[in-house]
Amino acid sequence: MPWKLADRTLDLELPLAAGIVNVTPDSMFEGARSGTPEQAASDGRDLVAAGFDMLDVGAVAAKAGPPVAAEDETAALVPAIEGLVGGGPDRGGVDVPVSADTYSAEVARAALAAGAVAINDIAGGSEEMFELVAGSGCGYVLMHIEGPPRVEREGREYEDVVDHLKAWFGGRVERALALGVAEEQIAIDPGLDFDLSTEQDLEVMRRLDELSGLGLPLYVSLSRKDFIGAVLAGSWEGRRGAADRGPGTCAAAALAADSGAQIHRLHDAAALDAVRVAARIRGSRDG
Numbered sequence: 001m002p003w004k005l006a007d008r009t010l011d012l013e014l015p016l017a018a019g020i021v022n023v024t025p026d027s028m029f030e031g032a033r034s035g036t037p038e039q040a041a042s043d044g045r046d047l048v049a050a051g052f053d054m055l056d057v058g059a060v061a062a063k064a065g066p067p068v069a070a071e072d073e074t075a076a077l078v079p080a081i082e083g084l085v086g087g088g089p090d091r092g093g094v095d096v097p098v099s100a101d102t103y104s105a106e107v108a109r110a111a112l113a114a115g116a117v118a119i120n121d122i123a124g125g126s127e128e129m130f131e132l133v134a135g136s137g138c139g140y141v142l143m144h145i146e147g148p149p150r151v152e153r154e155g156r157e158y159e160d161v162v163d164h165l166k167a168w169f170g171g172r173v174e175r176a177l178a179l180g181v182a183e184e185q186i187a188i189d190p191g192l193d194f195d196l197s198t199e200q201d202l203e204v205m206r207r208l209d210e211l212s213g214l215g216l217p218l219y220v221s222l223s224r225k226d227f228i229g230a231v232l233a234g235s236w237e238g239r240r241g242a243a244d245r246g247p248g249t250c251a252a253a254a255l256a257a258d259s260g261a262q263i264h265r266l267h268d269a270a271a272l273d274a275v276r277v278a279a280r281i282r283g284s285r286d287g
Helices: 037-049 070-085 105-114 127-136 161-178 198-206 208-212 226-233 246-258 269-286
Strands: 016-022 054-058 098-101 118-121 139-143 186-189 219-221 263-266
Touching: 016 037, 016 269, 037 054, 037 070, 054 070, 054 118, 070 098, 070 105, 098 105, 105 118, 105 127, 118 127, 127 161, 139 161, 139 219, 161 186, 161 198, 161 208, 198 208, 198 226, 198 246, 226 246, 246 263, 246 269, 263 269
Parallel strands: 016 054, 016 263, 054 098, 098 118, 118 139, 139 186, 186 219, 219 263
Antiparallel strands: none
């Protein structure tokens, strides 16, 4: 199934990898902290040189914390996107699509004007965001979450977590379509680590093929996440830090590719290699 962005449509016959670029000093993985827009643009170009198919650029860490003003987020995000897009490859810009990782419709509007062609929204969608996506024709990543981002919440129990996700996505996609978003613009992200326990994350990972069966591109963001650190350490409390989750990320990313995930949001070229090898094996098996 293809994924329509603002300026192109991506063929997802083979999985793609979105390289993570964070214009923040406090992202959970120290190896992906670009402290300035200029450094973010340089880091993004390095990811493209390493083989990434697109870039996802954000300026607010997803972890719990105080609100970040839209003007402050825009001041960091927009110059980074402009530095990456840069008038195209002939003028030093990257030749891959750039998405903006933001849940603010105000910031998203500025990012699209700066050259982003998709919005990665970890807030689960709002009417204002859906209307912006509909009007711009950009790609849109709809992530499952049970409340506002950057807010600590008690975990929830589900009779069947995957059935819950399928119903949740069904309702949110229906609302997006009603507000004018085209189905081909939407990719879905199960939101691993967001309002999901380690066991729920693992259950979702085991059954990614069911989410893929919803008929929308499946966008999986698992790189160096807490549930991987918890699995490696044997407990949530003692979970390994992000810097020690590289091999675990490769294993999880390979399994996600084998389960049909089409877009993989990753920090490292090693995880990108794992996805590509797993996808090739899957393709050989499926004929």
